[in-house]
Amino acid sequence: MRRLEMQHPLTIVTILAAIGGISAVCMDPVLLSVSLIGGVLFYAVRHQGGRVAVYLTSAALFAVLALLNPLFSHNGKTVLFVVNNAPVTLEALLYGMVAACMIVAVLYWFRSLSELMTSDKWIALLSVISSKLALVLSLSLRYIPLFGQQIKRVRQAQKAVGLYKDENIMDRLRGGLRIMSTMITWVLENGIITADSMEARGYGSGRRTTYTVVRFRRSDALLLLLTALLTAATLAGLYGAGTVYYPSFSFAAWTPWRAAGYAAFCLLALLPTILEWTEAIKWRYWRSKI
Amino acid sequence: MEILAIENLTFTYPEQEVPTLRDLSLSVPEGAFVTLAGKTGSGKSTLMRLLKQELAPKGTRSGSIRINGEEVGTLSPKESAALVGYVMQDPERQIVTDRVWHELAFGLENLGYAPQVIAARVAETASYFGIEEWYEQPTASLSGGQKQLLNLAAVMAMRPRILLLDEPTAQLDPVAASSFLSAVKRLHRDLSITIIMAEHRLEEVLPDSNRVWLLEEGRLLFDGTPKKALNRIQNDATWMCGMPAAARAFFALSGEGDCPLDIKEGRRFLQAQFPSPVADLPQSTATSNAQEVLRLDKVRFRYDRSGPDVLDEPELVVREGEIVTLLGGNGSGKTTALLAAAGLLRPYAGTVTVFGKPLKAYRGQALYDGCLAMLPQNVQTLFLKDTVREELADAAASETAIPFDFTPLLERHPYDLSGGEQQMLAFAKVLAASPRLLLLDEPTKGLDAGMKQRFAAMLQTLRDSGKTILLVTHDVEFAAEVADRVLFLFRGRVVSEGTPHEFFPDQQFYTTAVSRMSRGILPGAVTLDDVQRLFREATT
Numbered sequence: 001m002r003r004l005e006m007q008h009p010l011t012i013v014t015i016l017a018a019i020g021g022i023s024a025v026c027m028d029p030v031l032l033s034v035s036l037i038g039g040v041l042f043y044a045v046r047h048q049g050g051r052v053a054v055y056l057t058s059a060a061l062f063a064v065l066a067l068l069n070p071l072f073s074h075n076g077k078t079v080l081f082v083v084n085n086a087p088v089t090l091e092a093l094l095y096g097m098v099a100a101c102m103i104v105a106v107l108y109w110f111r112s113l114s115e116l117m118t119s120d121k122w123i124a125l126l127s128v129i130s131s132k133l134a135l136v137l138s139l140s141l142r143y144i145p146l147f148g149q150q151i152k153r154v155r156q157a158q159k160a161v162g163l164y165k166d167e168n169i170m171d172r173l174r175g176g177l178r179i180m181s182t183m184i185t186w187v188l189e190n191g192i193i194t195a196d197s198m199e200a201r202g203y204g205s206g207r208r209t210t211y212t213v214v215r216f217r218r219s220d221a222l223l224l225l226l227t228a229l230l231t232a233a234t235l236a237g238l239y240g241a242g243t244v245y246y247p248s249f250s251f252a253a254w255t256p257w258r259a260a261g262y263a264a265f266c267l268l269a270l271l272p273t274i275l276e277w278t279e280a281i282k283w284r285y286w287r288s289k290i
Numbered sequence: 291m292e293i294l295a296i297e298n299l300t301f302t303y304p305e306q307e308v309p310t311l312r313d314l315s316l317s318v319p320e321g322a323f324v325t326l327a328g329k330t331g332s333g334k335s336t337l338m339r340l341l342k343q344e345l346a347p348k349g350t351r352s353g354s355i356r357i358n359g360e361e362v363g364t365l366s367p368k369e370s371a372a373l374v375g376y377v378m379q380d381p382e383r384q385i386v387t388d389r390v391w392h393e394l395a396f397g398l399e400n401l402g403y404a405p406q407v408i409a410a411r412v413a414e415t416a417s418y419f420g421i422e423e424w425y426e427q428p429t430a431s432l433s434g435g436q437k438q439l440l441n442l443a444a445v446m447a448m449r450p451r452i453l454l455l456d457e458p459t460a461q462l463d464p465v466a467a468s469s470f471l472s473a474v475k476r477l478h479r480d481l482s483i484t485i486i487m488a489e490h491r492l493e494e495v496l497p498d499s500n501r502v503w504l505l506e507e508g509r510l511l512f513d514g515t516p517k518k519a520l521n522r523i524q525n526d527a528t529w530m531c532g533m534p535a536a537a538r539a540f541f542a543l544s545g546e547g548d549c550p551l552d553i554k555e556g557r558r559f560l561q562a563q564f565p566s567p568v569a570d571l572p573q574s575t576a577t578s579n580a581q582e583v584l585r586l587d588k589v590r591f592r593y594d595r596s597g598p599d600v601l602d603e604p605e606l607v608v609r610e611g612e613i614v615t616l617l618g619g620n621g622s623g624k625t626t627a628l629l630a631a632a633g634l635l636r637p638y639a640g641t642v643t644v645f646g647k648p649l650k651a652y653r654g655q656a657l658y659d660g661c662l663a664m665l666p667q668n669v670q671t672l673f674l675k676d677t678v679r680e681e682l683a684d685a686a687a688s689e690t691a692i693p694f695d696f697t698p699l700l701e702r703h704p705y706d707l708s709g710g711e712q713q714m715l716a717f718a719k720v721l722a723a724s725p726r727l728l729l730l731d732e733p734t735k736g737l738d739a740g741m742k743q744r745f746a747a748m749l750q751t752l753r754d755s756g757k758t759i760l761l762v763t764h765d766v767e768f769a770a771e772v773a774d775r776v777l778f779l780f781r782g783r784v785v786s787e788g789t790p791h792e793f794f795p796d797q798q799f800y801t802t803a804v805s806r807m808s809r810g811i812l813p814g815a816v817t818l819d820d821v822q823r824l825f826r827e828a829t830t
Contacts, residue, residue, distance in 0.1 A: 120389050120426075135387070142388040145430045150671070156634045157671035162658035162723045163685065182674040189705045193383040197441075199344040201386075201397035201448065202371025211395040211408040213426070 003279045004272045005046075008220040009121040010128075013113070015223065018231045019269055020109040023102055028243055028252075029094075031234075031265055032101040038269030039108030045276045046112070058107070062100045069096025075246040095245045112272070124212045131210040139194075143187070150186060154179050223271075230268040237261015293452060293484050294318040294341070298353035301336060306349075310336045311508045314353070318501070320451075321482040325495050325516070327532070328505035330708045330738050334488040337505070338456045341486070343370040357452065368401055375450030379457045379709070381437035385429045390421065393429055393440055397448040415447040419473065433620065435466025439473060446477065453477070455487040460709050460736045463764040465619060467491060490738050493534045493803055497552040504529070520549050532739030535803035538818055543825050556807040560821075564811055568824050571791060571814040582646065583727050583758045584608040584631055589640035591630060600626045601637060602782035608727075613749060613759045615769040617800060618779035624762040625667060627779065628729050631760065632664040633657050644727065663725035667732050669716035673704035678715060687722030692748055694718070709736020717745075721752075728752070730761040734768050746772040770794055770802045770816050790816055 023035040076091025127134035158164035165171040301311040355362040459467035502519040504511040523529040524541040536556025591601040679700040776793040794801040
C-alpha cells in the first residue's frame with residue numbers, strides 16, 4: 001500500500017467521496033464524530049501537525065453553526081433558559097452541534113480532496129471517459145495563469161508610457177475595456193500558433209491514443225473493493241431507525257448490525273490516515289536499516 | 291543520400307505581385323547542418339514553412355520540394371508529422387498542454403502509438419534532454435529557455451529525420467540561447483539528424499554548420515560552406531555586421547588564407563597579426579558631474595514574503611545625458627530594478643528618486659507625463675489596436691519619430707510584424723510619451739544585426755539630444771557598442787561597473803567576443819573598432 005496521494009486518482013476520489021458522502025447524509029452523532037476526527041487527523045498527518053489558524057477557524061465555524069440552530073429552532077422538551085421570551089432547548093443545541101459537526105467534517109474532507117486532486121489528476125481521471133475532453137481541459141488550464149499574468153503586464157506596460165490612468169473609476173473602466181479588447185486578440189493570436197503547433201505534431205492525422213503517467217495498480221483495486229465493502233456495511237448497519245432529536249433526544253437501538261456499521265465507518269474514515277501512517281512507519285524502518 | 295531536394299521553387303502570397311521566394315534550387319544531403327541566414331523579411335520563414343506540409347502558407351507555388359524522395363503536399367498526415375520536426379520562434383505559444391510530460395507525449399498520442407511505446411520514448415527523450423527534474427511540472431512555470439528546450443524535445447520524441455528550426459532563439463536571453471543551441475549541436479553530433487536552422491545568432495551557429503544558405507529578397511545569394519560564404523560577402527557591410535567576430539576581424543585586417551570562424555581560430559589569427567606586444571588602449575574614465583536623473587537609495591524588494599530579496603540595495607545612479615546599461619544573468623534583479631525605477635512596483639525599503647524628487651512625491655500620472663517611460667520586455671503588451679497606423683495614432687506617435695520606415699507596415703496587425711518590427715513600433719510608442727528618462731528592457735530582442743546597429747545609432751542620437759537612457763540587456767555586444775557606463779548586477783546588488791573599456795576587459799565570461807578573442811594579445815580591446823585602431827598603430 002502507498003500513501004493515498006500516490007494512488008490512482010479514481011481511488012483518491014472514491015475514498016474521499018464515500019466518506020464525505022456518508023457524512024453528508026447521516027445525521028448520526030457517533031458517525032459524524034468519527035468522520036470529524038478522521039478528517040482532522042488526515043489533515044494533521046499530511047501537514048506535519050497542520051496550521052493553528054486552520055483549527056481555530058474550524059472551531060469558530062463549529063461554534064457559530066452549533067449555536068445558530070437553538071436561536072432559530074425552539075423545538076424540544078428540555079428548556080435550558082429563555083431569551084426574549086423564546087426558549088433555548090437542549091435538543092435544539094444538540095441538533096445544532098451534530099449539524100455543525102457534519103459541515104466541518106465535510107469541509108475537512110473536501111479540503112483534502114482538493115489538495116490531493118491537482119488539476120492533472122482530474123484530467124487523468126477525465127481521460128478515462130473522454131480523451132478529447134481531457135485534452136481541451138488541459139489546453140484551457142494552461143491559459144488561466146497565462147491570462148492573468150498577461151493582463152498585469154499589459155496594465156504595467158500601458159501605465160509606463162502614460163496611456164493607462166487609474167485616478168478615478170471612469171479612467172479605470174476605460175482602461176479596463178481597452179485591456180480586455182487586446183486580451184481577446186491575444187488569446188486568438190495565441191490560438192493560431194498553438195493550432196499550428198498541434199497540427200505540425202500530427203494532431204488530427206488519425207486516431208489518437210491516450211498516455212497518462214498515473215497507473216492503476218493492484219493496490220488501487222484492493223482499496224476500491226475495500227471502500228465499496230465498508231460503504232455498503234455502513235449504510236446497511238445504519239439503515240432504518242436513526243437518532244431522534246425532537247421532542248426529546250434518544251439514540252437508535254443498539255444492535256449488532258448497528259455496531260458493525262459503526263466499526264465499518266471507523267475503518268473507512270481512518271483509512272486515509274492509516275495509509276499515511278503505514279508509509280511513514282515503513283520508511284522509518286527502512287531508513288534504520290540503511 | 292539526398293534527403294531534401296528543392297527545384298525552381300517560386301512562391302507568391304495571395305494578393306501580392308512580387309514573389310516572396312524566387313527560383314530556389316537547393317539540395318541537402320542526409321545529416322547536413324544548414325544555417326539559413328538573411329535579413330528580416332528576406333523570406334526565411336516562408337521557405338521554412340513551405341518545407342513542412344502542415345504549415346505551408348497559402349499562395350501560388352511553382353517548382354518542387356521533395357523530402358526523402360516524396361513531394362511535399364502528397365505525404366500522408368501521419369508520415370509528414372513524423373518525418374519533419376518543426377520548432378517555431380515563440381517558446382510560449384507552441385506549447386499545447388499544461389504538463390511537461392504530456393507535452394512530450396502529445397505528438398506520439400496523435401500518431402496513435404500504444405501507451406507502452408509512448409512511455410518508453412518519452413522517458414528516453416526526457417533523460418536525453420535532462421528534463422526529468424521538471425517532468426511533472428506545469429508548463430506555465432518554466433522559464434523561456436526551458437520552454438524552448440521542451441519544444442525541441444517534444445518534436446524529437448517523434449523521431450523526425452529532418453529538424454526545421456525557425457529562429458528558435460530569437461526570444462531567448464543569450465545564456466538560454468546558448469544552451470538551446472548546444473542542445474541542437476549535440477543532437478546533430480549524436481544522431482547525425484539533418485538540421486535546417488534560420489538564425490540571427492551566427493556567432494555561435496556558423497562554426498558548427500557545414501552549409502550556409504544566404505537569402506536576399508527571396509533569392510538565393512549563396513549556398514556552400516560558411517568559410518566560402520564569408521569570402522563571398524566580405525565586402526558587403528550589411529551582411530558582415532551579423533557574422534562571427536573572428537571573421538569580421540579577419541576581413542577588417544585584410545587577412546589572407548583561411549577565414550577564422552570561432553574564438554579559437556580568431557585568437558590564432560590575431561596572434562599571427564600582432565607578434566609583438568601592443569600598447570594599451572588609452573582609457574577614458576567617466577567623471578560626469580551632470581545632474582542626477584535617477585537614484586535607487588537602499589532599495590530592497592522581494593516578490594514573496596518568504597522569498598529572497600530580489601533587490602538588495604543596489605547602488606544605482608544615472609546622470610543626465612548618459613546611456614547606462616545593466617547587465618546580469620537571469621534572476622539577478624535587472625528587470626525588477628527597472629520596474630522599481632518606473633514606479634511599477636513598490637520596494638519595502640529605501641527610496642527611488644527621479645529628477646531629484648522621490649517617487650512618492652509624484653501625484654497620479656505626473657511621473658509618466660513627459661518624465662519617464664518604459665519599454666517593457668514583452669512589447670506586445672503595448673499594442674492595443676488592430677493596425678500599425680491606429681497604434682501609432684493611439685499614442686500620438688509620428689511615423690517619422692524614429693528613423694525606421696513604417697510605411698509598408700501601416701495596415702498590418704501589430705502581432706503579425708516580425709520581432710524586430712514589433713520592437714521598433716513599441717519604441718516609437720514609448721518615444722511618443724516624450725520622456726526625458728527612457729527605461730528599456732531588452733530592447734534588442736528579435737532585431738537582426740543590421741537593425742541592431744541602426745538602433746544603437748538611434749539611442750546615441752537621443753542621448754546627444756539630452757535624453758537619458760537606462761537599459762537592461764543580456765546582449766553584451768550591444769552594451770559594449772552603445773553604453774557610456776555598464777553596471778553588472780548579481781543577486782540584487784551592483785558588483786562591478788565602469789565604462790565599457792574599463793568594464794569588459796576585466797571580465798572573463800560576460801564580455802564581447804572580440805574581448806575574449808584578443809585577451810592577452812590586445813589588452814583592453816572590446817570592439818572591432820579597437821582592434822582596427824590597434825592594428826593601424828602597430829603597422830605604422
